[in-house]
Amino acid sequence: MKRTAFYHSSHRSAFLRPGRLSVITLLASAASITQPAFAAGTLAGTNIENIATASFDVGAGTVDIQSNAAVILVDELLDVTVTSSDPGDVATTNGATNAALTYRVTNNGNGPESYRLTPNVANGGDDFDPVFAQIVIDANNNNVYDPGVDTVYVAGTNDPLLAPDQGVTIFVLINIPATQTNGQRANVSVTAAATTGTGAPGTTFAGQGQGGGDAVVGTSGADGEANGFLRVDAASVALAKSAAVVDPFGGSNAVPGATITYTITATVSGAGSLTNLVVNDPIPAGTTYVAGSLALQSTLLTDAADADAGNFNGSRISVALGNVPAGQTRTITFRTVIQ
Incomplete structure (x- = not known):
């Protein structure tokens, strides 16, 4: 068959x-x-x-x-990580403005996603709450905050749009109250949240994924957070002034014609450094400044306002000490004659 x-x-x-x-x-x-x-x-x-x-x-x-x-x-998986890029506490000073903490935001999902950035300066586990200034996006990708070059972040306007596996460096700028003391720390965090949505892993946003599929929240909850710390290295300066008198007769009597040698010692203590430290001292009434006697660290300075650190303007001496690290001293001397 x-x-x-x-x-x-x-x-x-x-x-x-x-x-x-x-x-x-x-x-x-x-x-x-x-x-x-x-x-x-x-x-x-x-x-x-x-x-x-x-x-x-x-x-x-x-x-x-x-x-x-x-x-x-x-479907699109919504996942993100935020990490601190600073190797440790970021040193700053009391009264400082725009102290920069550095973070990295990375899209660990499988589709392009934009992220809303939110700072928090009121975290626990620290000594004080600093003042938030602004978030800045690293425009030239050099991982260094460049004022006037990097892009100021405005939430909802320029939320970073990242491709899968792409990351961006951001800076959180902080102002430090002038009342903080040496060694105090501030805990500053930043959160990056997917603008499509966040939630418990597995939360689904129907039709909102790339290509018209769903968007599904991954293990990160579609929002990542990282903490960074600022440490106040508060330096202070103490001025000590002494006077030595030599009279015309070889003694030390403060009589007319006697020469007074003033010594001013500036001692910086604490931690960090003092920036643009300047010492001024008016010429005492009843005395006359001895021209060319001004010295810094035993090196004579000119009286004119020129390239060196000192000057005499007719009524006072002034010496610009620059940035002086804690633990160092600077010594200024000058002479006057009693009239």
Whole structure:
């Protein structure tokens, strides 16, 4: 008896009389899309396509058929990390403005996402709450805060838009109250939250993913947070002034014609350094300044306002000491004559 096989290709299926075909081989093939591997896997919006094939023998030879295509649209996974880029406490001084803490925001999801940045200066585990100034985005990607070059962040206006695996450096600028003391620390955190939405892992935002798929919250909750610390290195200066008198007779009597040598010692203590320290001293009434007697660290200075650190303007001496680190001293001397 002749065995007959029937098939209908429009339905991509086959109907076989029993015993004619012993083996049917199914071959699965993924869509021919080549793409790099990202932190969260396949790019959001990608179609994953799968088609099965079968072949069988008929009297006239072999017939191949295909199944319908099974297409799955890859949803967008919302994941982000925020890390502090500072190796330790950032040293600052009391009264400082725009002390910069550095953070890195990285998109660990599989689709492009923008992030809302929120600072917090009222964290626990520190000594004081500083004053938030602004967040700045590293415009030239050099990981160093460059005033006037880097971009000031405005929430909702220029939220960083990051591709998968892309990161951006941000700076949180902080002002320090002048009342803080040496060694005090401030805990400053910043949060980056996906603008599509945040929530418990698995939370789904239907149709809001890349390519029209869903957006699904990953293990980070779609918001990341990191903390950084500022440490106040408060330096202070103490001025000590002494006077030595030599009279015209070789003694030390303060009589007219006697010379007074004044010595001013500036001692910087605490931690850090004092910036642009300047010492001024008016010439005492009843005395006359001795021209050319002004010295810093035993080195004579000119009386004119010129390239060196000192000057005499007719009524007072002035010496610019510059930036003086804590633990160092600077000594100024000058002479006057009692009238």
